[in-house]
């Protein structure tokens with residue numbers, strides 16, 4: 599079993615300002631990692647309204663599938679954080695590994711169950727950069743020019759990660775390799791393929807689809823597709 603090490607609470611900056619919700623959410627994640635707790639589910643209806651189940655893994659992009667070699671790959675995480683970082687591939691892969699199986703819901707109505715992802719938990723990255731109390735949102739940029747935004751709280755869930763592998767294989771280029779963001783409880787456009795930058799913000803900034811009429815909240819169980 600994987601050993602989960604939590605950063606000591608007194609190692610957190612400005613503890614009084616750290617949101618209770620961060621700590622509570624992190625505890626849920628840690629107990630899941632330790633095998634004690636099941637993941638939180640959003641609903642007892644596994645298939646959200648208006649979705650149909652597929653067995654294949656369709657590819658959706660903006661017509662560009664950038665080739666990003668791992669030897670030049672970097673992930674820059676900055677903004678409203680105490681410790682901005684730029685990770686190269688080796689540094690990213692040296693972070694604690696996180697594996698999770700989750701369902702995938704695309705706004706174009708297909709869903710696939712039991713996608714096995716492996717990568718680095720969003721919590722691990724958040725612990726590394728230490729969000730300031732002012733951080734409320736995260737804006738993501740990708741190598742194809744795509745952007746998307748999320749509420750920090752939505753990312754502090756026990757199933758959010760930056761994935762480098764899917765179903766035991768290195769993530770293919772068409773599916774966003776070397777690394778993509780997965781936010782299972784939201785429509786899949788909220789997870790950037792070919793991710794290169796995560797900016798913690800003290801306000802919301804809309805991303806590519808959010809600017810083009812898609813819902814900013816993107817909750818599949820509320821059929822929350824369009825703004």
Ligand SMILES: Nc1nc2c(c(=O)[nH]1)N[C@H]1C(S)=C(S)[C@@H](COP(=O)(O)O)O[C@H]1N2
Pocket residue numbers: 655656657658659660703704705740741742744772773774786787788789790791792793
């Ligand atoms: N960089 C980038 N990320 C992206 C997209 C994109 O066009 N570019 N499309 C989004 C959409 S709409 C969906 S449904 C999923 C599709 O992932 P897939 O192609 O692996 O199925 O990626 C999301 N992330």
Ligand SMILES: [Mo]
Pocket residue numbers: 658704705706786787
């Ligand atoms: Mo999508």
